[in-house]
Amino acid sequence: MSDSHAVAVVGHEEGHSEHPAYQRHHFVSMEQQNETVSFGMWLFLLTEIMFFGGLFTAYLIYRNWYFPAFVAASHTLNLWEGTINTFVLISSSFTMAMGVWCAETKRSKGLIWSLIGTLILGAVFLGIKYDEYHEKYELHHIPGEIFHFNSQGFVHPSAEALKTGEKPLAPDMAAKTEVYFSLYFAMTGMHALHMVIGMVLLSGMLWKASHGGYMNGHIAFVENFGLYWHFVDIVWIFLFPLLYLISRHA
Amino acid sequence: MSTIVSLPDQATARIPKRNYLTNENGLLSWLLTGDHKRIAVLYLISITFFFFIGGALAGMIRLELLTPQSDLMASDTYNKVFTMHGVIMVFLFLVPSVPATLGNFLIPIMIGAKDLAFPKINLLSWYLYLVGGGMTLTAMITGGVDTGWTFTTPMSTHFSNTNVITTGLAIFVAGFSSIFTGLNFIVTIHRMRAPGMTWFKLPLFCWAHYAASILMVLGTPVLAITLVLVVLERTIGIGVFDPTKGGDPILFQHLFWFYSHPAVYIMILPGMGVISEVISTFSRKRVFGYTAVAFSSVAIAVFGFFVWAHHMFIMGVSNYAVLVFSLLTMLVAVPSAIKIFNWAFTLYKGSITFETPMLYAFGFMGLFTIGGLTGVFLGSSGTDIHLTETYFIVAHFHFVMVGGMLMAFLSGVHFWWPKMTGRMYPEKISQLAAVVTFIGFNFTFFPQFLLGMLGMPRRYAAYPHEFQVLNVFSTAGASILGVGYLLPMIYLIWSLKYGEVAGNNPWQATGLEWQIQSPPLTENFTTIPIVTQDVYDYEWLERQKEHEVTHVG
Ligand code: HEM
Ligand SMILES: [Cu+2]
Numbered sequence: 001m002s003d004s005h006a007v008a009v010v011g012h013e014e015g016h017s018e019h020p021a022y023q024r025h026h027f028v029s030m031e032q033q034n035e036t037v038s039f040g041m042w043l044f045l046l047t048e049i050m051f052f053g054g055l056f057t058a059y060l061i062y063r064n065w066y067f068p069a070f071v072a073a074s075h076t077l078n079l080w081e082g083t084i085n086t087f088v089l090i091s092s093s094f095t096m097a098m099g100v101w102c103a104e105t106k107r108s109k110g111l112i113w114s115l116i117g118t119l120i121l122g123a124v125f126l127g128i129k130y131d132e133y134h135e136k137y138e139l140h141h142i143p144g145e146i147f148h149f150n151s152q153g154f155v156h157p158s159a160e161a162l163k164t165g166e167k168p169l170a171p172d173m174a175a176k177t178e179v180y181f182s183l184y185f186a187m188t189g190m191h192a193l194h195m196v197i198g199m200v201l202l203s204g205m206l207w208k209a210s211h212g213g214y215m216n217g218h219i220a221f222v223e224n225f226g227l228y229w230h231f232v233d234i235v236w237i238f239l240f241p242l243l244y245l246i247s248r249h250a
Numbered sequence: 251m252s253t254i255v256s257l258p259d260q261a262t263a264r265i266p267k268r269n270y271l272t273n274e275n276g277l278l279s280w281l282l283t284g285d286h287k288r289i290a291v292l293y294l295i296s297i298t299f300f301f302f303i304g305g306a307l308a309g310m311i312r313l314e315l316l317t318p319q320s321d322l323m324a325s326d327t328y329n330k331v332f333t334m335h336g337v338i339m340v341f342l343f344l345v346p347s348v349p350a351t352l353g354n355f356l357i358p359i360m361i362g363a364k365d366l367a368f369p370k371i372n373l374l375s376w377y378l379y380l381v382g383g384g385m386t387l388t389a390m391i392t393g394g395v396d397t398g399w400t401f402t403t404p405m406s407t408h409f410s411n412t413n414v415i416t417t418g419l420a421i422f423v424a425g426f427s428s429i430f431t432g433l434n435f436i437v438t439i440h441r442m443r444a445p446g447m448t449w450f451k452l453p454l455f456c457w458a459h460y461a462a463s464i465l466m467v468l469g470t471p472v473l474a475i476t477l478v479l480v481v482l483e484r485t486i487g488i489g490v491f492d493p494t495k496g497g498d499p500i501l502f503q504h505l506f507w508f509y510s511h512p513a514v515y516i517m518i519l520p521g522m523g524v525i526s527e528v529i530s531t532f533s534r535k536r537v538f539g540y541t542a543v544a545f546s547s548v549a550i551a552v553f554g555f556f557v558w559a560h561h562m563f564i565m566g567v568s569n570y571a572v573l574v575f576s577l578l579t580m581l582v583a584v585p586s587a588i589k590i591f592n593w594a595f596t597l598y599k600g601s602i603t604f605e606t607p608m609l610y611a612f613g614f615m616g617l618f619t620i621g622g623l624t625g626v627f628l629g630s631s632g633t634d635i636h637l638t639e640t641y642f643i644v645a646h647f648h649f650v651m652v653g654g655m656l657m658a659f660l661s662g663v664h665f666w667w668p669k670m671t672g673r674m675y676p677e678k679i680s681q682l683a684a685v686v687t688f689i690g691f692n693f694t695f696f697p698q699f700l701l702g703m704l705g706m707p708r709r710y711a712a713y714p715h716e717f718q719v720l721n722v723f724s725t726a727g728a729s730i731l732g733v734g735y736l737l738p739m740i741y742l743i744w745s746l747k748y749g750e751v752a753g754n755n756p757w758q759a760t761g762l763e764w765q766i767q768s769p770p771l772t773e774n775f776t777t778i779p780i781v782t783q784d785v786y787d788y789e790w791l792e793r794q795k796e797h798e799v800t801h802v803g
Contacts (some may be wrong), residue, residue, distance in 0.1 A: 026442075028363035028778065036367045036441040043433050045465060051471035056507050058479075058490055064495060143495070144487030176496040182488035186479065 022218040034220055041224040048194075052235055055190065059183050059242060062176075069176035071247045072154050072169055076141065077184075078132055082244040085128050086236065092121035093233040100226040103219040111214060111222075112178045118229070124197045129192055136181070143182040149174050187239055191214050196234045201225055263751055265672040269769040284369030285772055290355035291670070292376050294663075294730055297347055298739070300383055304338035305735065307331050312694075312728040315721050320711035328711035329396035330412065331769050334386075336399030337417060342383050343426050344655055345513065349431055349466075350660045352380070353459045355670060357435060359763040360453050362444025362781060364773045367437040368430075375430040382424030387606060389413035389420060398709065400510070403491040403502040407483040415484055418477040425470045425477075428516070432466030444762075446781035454530075454543055458523025458699035461547035465512040465519075465554060473509035476502065500565055507558035510685055515554045517651060518618075519547055521658030522589055525611050528661050529593050531759040532608040533600025536786040539592040546585035553582040563631045564638055572631045579629035586622055590615060605757070606677065607686035610661030617653025617691065624699065639709075642702025648695045660687070660738060668743065668756045672769045673749030679741050687734030692725025760787055 020030065022185065027033040046072065053214045099114030140148035149155070154174035157167075214222055270287045310331050314322040319733060323331065354372065364373050365637075389395055395417045397406040406414050439452070439460050467524055480502070482488045489495030491502045530537045537543055547724055559575040567575075593615060602608070624646045627633045637643065668674055697720040706717045713721070755764040760783070766774060783790070 002609075024369075025773070026363065026369070032441065036437055039441060040368060040433060040437045043436060047429055047433070047467050047471045050468050051475050052473045054475035057505070058501060061498075061501065062496075069496075095434075143489055178489055179496045182490050182495075182497070186482065186488060186490070190475075190478075 016066050019086040020216075020218070022153050022216070030218075037220045038224060038227075041227050045227065048231060052187075052190065055183065055187050056238070058243075059187065062179050062183065063104055066173065066176040066179060067247075068169055069154070069173050072174070073141075073180035073184075074244060074247070076139070076153070077244050078135065079244055081128050081132050082240055086240050088125045088128070089233050089236050092118045092125070093230050095121060096226050096229045100219070103214045103222045106215050106217075108209070108212065108215055111209050112206065115202060115209055119199060119202050119206065122195055122202065126192060126195055126199075129188065129241050133185075136185075139175075141181050143178050143185065147178050149177055149180070184243055187243070191232065191235055191239060194235070198225075198229055198232055201228075264293070265769070266501060266767045267768065268771065269672070270772045271769050272472035273772045279431075282373070284365065284373060286354050286358050286366045286369065286372060287670075288769060289372050289376055289772075290351050293346065293350040293354060293379070296352040296376075296380060296383065297343060297351060297595060299336050300342040301347075302345055302739075303387075304335055305732065307335035307338070309728065309732065310432075311335060312725040314711055315662055315713070316725045318713050318715050320720050325711045326396060327394075329709070330390075330394030332709060333395050333398050334390050337386060337395070337421070339651075340399050340513070341421050341515075342379075342386065344651055345424075345428055345515040346379060346431070347464060347517075347655065347659050348429075348662060349435070349459060349516075350375070352524065352659075352666060353435060353455075353520055354431070356666065356763055357438060357456055357459060358442065359766065359770065359774050360456055360761060361439060361442060361447050362762055362775065362779050363438065363442035364775065364778075366434045366635055367442055368434050371430050372675040375427045375434070376708045378423050378427035378430070382420045382422075382427060385416055385420035386421065386509065387780070388773075389416040392416075400506060401477070401480060402506075403480065403499040404493070405482075406480055407491055408500075415481050418481050422474050424479050425474045428466050429470045429474075432463035432470075435463040436467065436538075444778050444781055446779075450541065450544070450779060451783075453523075453701065453787045454526035454537060454540070455520075455523035457544040458519045458526070462516050462519040462553040464548075464551045465516045468555070469509040469512040469516070472505055473513075476505040476509070476567065492748075496668075500562070503562050503565060504558065507561045511558040512551070512554040513563065513651065514647075515550050517655050518658075519550060521655045521662075522547070524658045524662035524665070525590075525593065525614050526663050527759075527761070528607045528611040530603055530786045530788070531665075531757050532611075533597050534602045534788045534792070534799050535596055535603045536784075536788060537592060538595035538598075539588075540785070542588055543592050546588040549585040550582060553578065553585070557582055557629075560629050560631075560634070562636050576629055580626065583622065583626060583629075588662065590619060590622075604681070606675075606684055607661045610657045610687075612802050613688045613691075614654055614661060617649050617657060621649030621651075621653055624649065637702055639707055640702035641698040641706045641708055644708050645695045645698035645702060648698070650669065653691055653695070657687075660684070661740070663742075665757070666763070667745070668752030669763055669770070671746055671749070671770045672752055673745050674752045674756060675738075675745040675749055676741055683737035683741075684732055686730060686737065690727050690729075690731030690734045694724050694731050695727070697721070697723045697727070758791065760791055762786070 021028050026037065045220055095114050095117035099111055099118060102108075102110035102114055138144055140146050154169045154177055155171055202225070205213075205222065261660055268284055273285075274283075280292065281287060283292075310322070311328070314320065314328055314331075322327060354366070395410070395412045395414055397412070397414060399408050401414065401418065406418075435636050439456055443452075479488070484493055489497040491497045491499050493499060526537050526543060557575060557579045559571055560579045563572055563575075624642070627637060628643070628646060664675065664680060701717055701720050701724075704717065704720075752768050754766065754768055757764070759767055762779060762781070763770075765779075
């Protein structure tokens, strides 16, 4: 090898497939495959952050401009339901983490139950979200044609609210609550859509797990789905304070 | 011991029987393929298809502008035609052109991998591209869109009664195609490099794609969500961009340009990657200042995210913001200039030859420089306020995008054609085509700078009489340019059957892609190479010419 430009040969000859069936042909080793897949997943989550980032930017700008309207409108959200949902979602992240652990340690039963738990908690979250949406619908807080704010307490707060010293909004500021609700629906809707996609994938995984899947050590899919699910959870961890909590009783 | 370099192999007068094209037969084997090279070919065909549709629309625009009156079509038809022209050219041609075809084909080979990291996602990208393209065509056929390719609100949300929703969703879908391509490239370049292929042995083509991919991955989702908001505003009336509800149409522009300024670098960076390869090969020298050129790609990508508001100087952004964005815009020019200067230094004292790819590369350098310099006029808010929304803009972006990117694309297609197909194209006529394109281009777009300075506004079907002479020049030039684009189409297809057999390394270039057979095997390498050679090591190659040479695999 005196010539530094020489090239040696590594890897195996074609046709000699000693590697496991789930190793794709273009990877040299399982290790390389797993690293690659998980790197891809992180990158995908980065694109998701940018995707939600557009909405968060819009939210922060408008909140700055129409601060009183945003505060007033956020008071109409159901704090209880939001709080419960936060717990539900964190619990589902926990069950999902359990699932990944069970897959790693080859506990088939545990994996199946963890996935079922995650699925149920996801459904509970969406159910509560549905209830919140429904309430908004009945209050005419859905942006668009039916949106209506005058009678909804922004201009004339309820007697109870007045007692706590709440001031009515000027009508033009009250009208800006529609922007708040637009963003509320866009952001929580996009989040819910991610939940729905997640639940479809969860169901697929559950089906496979109940047929003995993921017990051979090849659990990249479970792991990466776990990342996705935690990500969706984290988005909510940002949405909840922004939409429900901050300046709630300013 | 075998070396990785094979010098001209006149011996192989036949195309290897076993290669990625012949590996499997039947339509289905193509439509379900995971092979990055086949997917590249699929892209090449479909992108060319859309390019010619976009080109036909350009022809209609230029014909209309031959005379001062709007006589070929009514104003609203004209609006739809230039919108479709813009949408197709930007989202269905410029953005995917080099990455999805040449990048797809070459990146795995250049880094010594058997495929991209995610072959199935790669195929999915192509289908998303087709769906997006199909939806765009549907929108065009069923009534068109008239908002311009920028979908500016409130035109797009309130006043346009055309197919904004279909087109918006089409771009959304095509956007995901581009996100996945970028994601695939980044992961591949990080994780799939052959042993010895260090970051600083990467061909500059890969560096450029790496930088462009960062933009695709970070910018495109913002465009996607912005278009979703437009669609939601049109369908259910949420008011994020609607001033009557307290929303802000300017916010749309911030979000849109946050993607679309970086998008011009998505379009141009891969082209710059092509130029680096071509210039190095045909001056037989390592690219001068390799590291600077590599990092300038990344610098362009990073700065590219901080200049978007230069598209909005007349939108009522604060004076302070105008100042800052003017300055930042000037800063982006620096890494671009680094590239141009380094290419020039590479040429200096090189043994330059003028094969077709090199002619296109020269075209790129000239036209991109003009486009870039006129960008400085537009980046300076003072002159921008005078020139914006005139033909100066149209000329500027055509110089950068058509003069730049399209030249680079053609350069790259010619350069790697022998590798992709195993055959050479006819040299004389292809050189002629390059020259015709260059002449036609200048005839078409140079008059538009003058028109812009004289004050002819863009996006109108009719114009005052005094602008006619220059417009006639421009239209005449466009027909020359059209010939310039048709010629390669014809002789490249011709060469598929009748072209001379190219051999592995017709240009005697360095780089892993030239060490394997043409067309390559499905798995690219029979054995994964260990790279010990420096990148662009032409000096060494020259020394080896005298020696006996053996082949790999
Ligand atoms: C034969 C070549 C071409 C001719 C004659 C031509 C002509 C034109 C003209 C006259 C306009 C201005 C419409 C207006 O603002 O009033 C235009 C717009 C545009 N062109 Fe081209 N073009 C050509 C090729 C291309 C190519 C190859 C691309 C991209 C690869 C491209 C991208 C665009 C874009 C993005 C717009 C902006 C559309 C808009 O304002 O919405 N053009 N073109
Ligand atoms: Cu820009």
